[in-house]
Amino acid sequence: MTMAASQETLVDEGYNFAYLDEQTKRMIRRALLKAIAIPGYQVPFASREMPMPYGWGTGGVQVTAAILSPDDRLKVIDQGSDDTTNAVSIRKFFQKTADVATTERTEDATIIQTRHRIPETPLSEDQILVYQVPIPEPLRFLEPRETETRQMHAMSDYGVMHVKLYEDIARHGRIVTSYDYPVLVNGRYVTAPSPTPKFDNPKMDSCPALQLFGAGREKRIYAIPPHTTVKSLDFEDHPFEVQRWDQACALCGAEHAFLDEVLVNDQGERMFVCSDSDFCAQRRAAQNGDTSELEARDDR
Amino acid sequence: MDKTLRDADVLRVADVEKTFTLHNQGGRVLPVIQGLTFNLAPGQCLALRGPSGAGKSSVLRMIYGNYRTPKGHIQVRHGQGGDGNGAAASWVDVARATPQEILMLRRDTIGYVSQFLRVLPRVATLDLVKDPLLRLGRGDGAAEERAVSLLSRLNIPDRLWSLSPVTFSGGEQQRVNLARGFAHAYPLFLLDEPTAALDAANRRVVVELIQEAKAAGSAVVGIFHDTEVRDAVSDRGLDIEDYQWSGAAA
Amino acid sequence: MTAENQALLRVRDLGKSYGGIIGCAEVTFDLWPGEVLAVVGESGSGKTTLLRLLHGQLTPDRGDVCFRDRSGDMVDVHKMSEPARRLLTRTDWAFVHQNPRDGLRMAVSAGGNVGERLMAIGARHYGQIRENALDWLARTEIDAARIDDLPATFSGGMQQRLQIARNLVTQPRLAFMDEPTGGLDVSVQARLLDLLRGLVQELGLAAVIVTHDLAVARMISHRMVVMQRGRVVESGLTDQVLDDPQHAYSQLLVSSVLRP
Numbered sequence: 149m150t151m152a153a154s155q156e157t158l159v160d161e162g163y164n165f166a167y168l169d170e171q172t173k174r175m176i177r178r179a180l181l182k183a184i185a186i187p188g189y190q191v192p193f194a195s196r197e198m199p200m201p202y203g204w205g206t207g208g209v210q211v212t213a214a215i216l217s218p219d220d221r222l223k224v225i226d227q228g229s230d231d232t233t234n235a236v237s238i239r240k241f242f243q244k245t246a247d248v249a250t251t252e253r254t255e256d257a258t259i260i261q262t263r264h265r266i267p268e269t270p271l272s273e274d275q276i277l278v279y280q281v282p283i284p285e286p287l288r289f290l291e292p293r294e295t296e297t298r299q300m301h302a303m304s305d306y307g308v309m310h311v312k313l314y315e316d317i318a319r320h321g322r323i324v325t326s327y328d329y330p331v332l333v334n335g336r337y338v339t340a341p342s343p344t345p346k347f348d349n350p351k352m353d354s355c356p357a358l359q360l361f362g363a364g365r366e367k368r369i370y371a372i373p374p375h376t377t378v379k380s381l382d383f384e385d386h387p388f389e390v391q392r393w394d395q396a397c398a399l400c401g402a403e404h405a406f407l408d409e410v411l412v413n414d415q416g417e418r419m420f421v422c423s424d425s426d427f428c429a430q431r432r433a434a435q436n437g438d439t440s441e442l443e444a445r446d447d448r
Numbered sequence: 449m450d451k452t453l454r455d456a457d458v459l460r461v462a463d464v465e466k467t468f469t470l471h472n473q474g475g476r477v478l479p480v481i482q483g484l485t486f487n488l489a490p491g492q493c494l495a496l497r498g499p500s501g502a503g504k505s506s507v508l509r510m511i512y513g514n515y516r517t518p519k520g521h522i523q524v525r526h527g528q529g530g531d532g533n534g535a536a537a538s539w540v541d542v543a544r545a546t547p548q549e550i551l552m553l554r555r556d557t558i559g560y561v562s563q564f565l566r567v568l569p570r571v572a573t574l575d576l577v578k579d580p581l582l583r584l585g586r587g588d589g590a591a592e593e594r595a596v597s598l599l600s601r602l603n604i605p606d607r608l609w610s611l612s613p614v615t616f617s618g619g620e621q622q623r624v625n626l627a628r629g630f631a632h633a634y635p636l637f638l639l640d641e642p643t644a645a646l647d648a649a650n651r652r653v654v655v656e657l658i659q660e661a662k663a664a665g666s667a668v669v670g671i672f673h674d675t676e677v678r679d680a681v682s683d684r685g686l687d688i689e690d691y692q693w694s695g696a697a698a
Numbered sequence: 699m700t701a702e703n704q705a706l707l708r709v710r711d712l713g714k715s716y717g718g719i720i721g722c723a724e725v726t727f728d729l730w731p732g733e734v735l736a737v738v739g740e741s742g743s744g745k746t747t748l749l750r751l752l753h754g755q756l757t758p759d760r761g762d763v764c765f766r767d768r769s770g771d772m773v774d775v776h777k778m779s780e781p782a783r784r785l786l787t788r789t790d791w792a793f794v795h796q797n798p799r800d801g802l803r804m805a806v807s808a809g810g811n812v813g814e815r816l817m818a819i820g821a822r823h824y825g826q827i828r829e830n831a832l833d834w835l836a837r838t839e840i841d842a843a844r845i846d847d848l849p850a851t852f853s854g855g856m857q858q859r860l861q862i863a864r865n866l867v868t869q870p871r872l873a874f875m876d877e878p879t880g881g882l883d884v885s886v887q888a889r890l891l892d893l894l895r896g897l898v899q900e901l902g903l904a905a906v907i908v909t910h911d912l913a914v915a916r917m918i919s920h921r922m923v924v925m926q927r928g929r930v931v932e933s934g935l936t937d938q939v940l941d942d943p944q945h946a947y948s949q950l951l952v953s954s955v956l957r958p
Contacts, residue, residue: 290803303781307788307818311803311810314817317824318807318846383824471946472953513935515942547921547935548730568895568917569888 166213166246172196176214176369180360183371188333189301190284195367205238206364208261208280215276215360216242216259221249223257228265228406228423235263252426264327266348268405268427271357273374279342281363284370286330286340306338309381317386326391332379333372347390347406352378397422400431456525456537458636458667459488459511464520464543466506467693479693480506484520486686490635493658493668495678498688504671507688508638510542511669512560513550517543524636526557555583560638561629563645565621567614573599574609577627584632591631598627601653619645630657637661639670643677655680704766706731706872706904707752712761714751720928721747725761727923727933731871732902736909736919736936738951744928745908746876752906753793753874754783765790765872788815792865792873792903796880798857802849802864808835809845811864819868834863838893855886859893866897873898873905879914891917912955916940924948 179193198206222242226234230252242248251257254269261278287297290308309330316323329346333339359372372378382388396403398419407420422428466480480503488494496504509515511522522542540549574595581591599609602623613624622645643651658668658681672678705728714721722744729735737745750756752763754775763775795801802811812831821827832842838859849857879887895918898905909915915922916936923933932945943949
């Protein structure tokens with residue numbers, strides 16, 4: 149055994165720490181450093197085959213693997229929930245390959261890998277949010293040629309982004325784009341926030357946490373450093389707005405959280421509940437004056 | 449008005465020669481004229497005479513810059529409009545002028561009325577007649593007034609004014625063409641059989657228009673097959689046959 | 699002679715070869731503000747190569763193309779930075795393709811197509827963009843009710859007029875047109891030409907129009923150049939070149955036209 153691989157973190161014999169070999173992690177870290185230095189700019193990287201299919205978060209997993217240290221505490225969410233298949237399998241993946249501590253409590257995590265949501269609980273400076281990104285190119289909708297979109301980014305040639313929003317208003321009377329709503333990062337690069345609901349866009353602006361984006365199939369990494377301005381594109385007479393709901397969360401009563409509509413029985417009855425399961429559970433526990441349930445849910 | 453300019457010539461044609469070379473017919477050369485020389489003063493009308501094919505129309509087209517003038521000079525006084533707006537006069541040699549200069553001459557100084565109206569679809573008759581005045585920067589009201597007056601005098605019924613002349617008869621098109629040609633008091637008019645398709649009443653109107661233009665100081669070079677019209681308007685004649693091409697240049 | 703004696707576009711000794719084949723060579727001319735120049739010649743004569751060189755889409759092997767910008771300075775089209783050239787192509791310049799599909803976004807509504815240039819240069823008021831789009835649809839004779847329809851639902855003539863509206867919305871001073879009436883029926887051609895003629899006159903727009911149709915050249919251009927095998931063989935006033943062509947090739951072109 150060489151020194152490099154002889155760390156006590158070899159949980160499952162045969163895996164390097166966090167699955168990826170050290171050279172690959174270095175390559176990804178270099179891409180990450182470049183991405184952080186040029187906020188919103190898509191940095192190409194040599195995305196590896198991962199033991200899970202594309203679309204299951206291979207980009208996010210590689211970013212997480214590259215930044216993970218044995219002292220980290222990892223939280224993984226999918227659509228805001230810690231216990232969907234995708235979140236559970238990625239969490240298990242890092243438990244198995246890195247023996248890393250995990251948590252469902254947003255405030256306890258040092259790294260949060262996410263698909264489709266930003267937690268409701270405000271993030272802090274010692275946290276990193278890792279996004280799984282399917283399509284990193286916000287201009288793709290209007291311009292299929294990669295050579296051309298790269299030019300357009302280079303020249304800040306972003307008129308077409310507003311054409312997309314114009315089309316929304318012309319057809320629907322308002323901007324109906326509600327996921328992956330384009331943002332301008334640091335006043336320079338138009339960036340896709342990954343398919344998070346636009347409800348979460350304001351949380352990206354001047355966020356104290358580092359935000360990293362990994363697109364495995366598209367082989368792109370980009371980043372929003374802490375405290376960077378992130379502006380959602382809009383028109384003067386049709387300003388950016390987030391979704392609102394008429395009701396509060398049926399479980400915890402939250403009024404300003406992102407709600408999912410769920411069917412509760414075969415009769416088609418439905419209710420609205422928080423999409424952020426940890427946020428909802430903590431609120432309910434606080435209302436009951438009881439935190440034991442939450443602690444019991446912690447994996448370690 | 450400046451007396452000296454008033455008395456100066458409007459047009460000086462000197463030693464003009466013209467042939468056509470047909471490159472695609474074995475380089476055959478069609479001779480036209482040689483040594484053509486004449487001057488024209490304001491208010492004068494010169495009638496070009498000669499059998500058809502002698503080159504009368506070619507001379508008008510050379511003065512207008514429509515045909516090239518390979519040899520000689522065609523000097524046109526430019527820059528002192530009929531309304532005497534004070535701009536300094538200068539001579540432009542059409543034989544050597546740039547396209548921009550020729551377009552400027554055509555806008556300000558030379559009016560050309562051919563036998564045929566080049567009809568543009570969808571442009572109303574009234575707008576067609578106003579167009580030369582609008583290009584000169586005249587107000588829409590003044591242009592319209594002038595156009596209405598000319599169309600009325602030339603007996604174009606007002607129900608036709610809003611239509612394109614595409615569907616008009618040959619005589620009507622010719623009268624629209626005349627109205628357009630006489631809209632502006634050009635210092636120099638070139639008239640190629642202006643009365644060819646007209647009845648007696650309209651011929652009289654055209655004679656009046658020419659006489660009015662002359663009285664206002666315009667010079668005219670014309671081809672008039674109708675001797676009655678020619679006698680009524682021309683001050684002198686010029687036989688093109690006297691300048692027939694007689695072999696390689698002297 | 700007058701205050702207009704400053705060329706808008708100055709082309710000097712422009713040349714481009716593809717391997718050993720001449721695309722175009724030794725092309726020199728000036729284009730004046732408000733002037734329409736027709737470039738005629740048969741297919742393969744270098745017309746389109748010239749147009750693309752002028753527009754900066756192709757880089758010449760030799761020679762240069764200078765444009766007088768709004769501040770009055772002559773700028774070399776091939777030496778300016780790419781962002782500056784892009785800005786030029788979407789503000790002061792227009793480019794009308796023969797096939798409207800090449801010049802339109804077919805997945806975007808008519809209004810979005812017209813508004814794109816405005817948005818690209820920073821317009822951020824939806825209401826004003828839409829008003830502008832409506833104005834230009836009217837000026838190109840497209841029914842206001844079609845503003846939210848996709849160009850695919852338009853006839854060929856309407857698509858071409860939409861392409862023109864999309865280009866002219868920023869009030870450019872120079873337009874490049876590649877066979878703008880090429881794919882259209884004769885009756886539709888006449889309407890488009892007439893519209894173009896009116897707009898050119900009204901806006902004082904200068905234009906370089908590539909066409910093989912001499913009737914189009916006569917109707918719309920002041921001046922014309924005849925190209926053969928990549929070279930200009932004759933140039934001059936449009937009616938002069940058409941009525942008294944000097945070069946053998948010009949004479950052949952003119953005499954080949956059927957007059958109805």
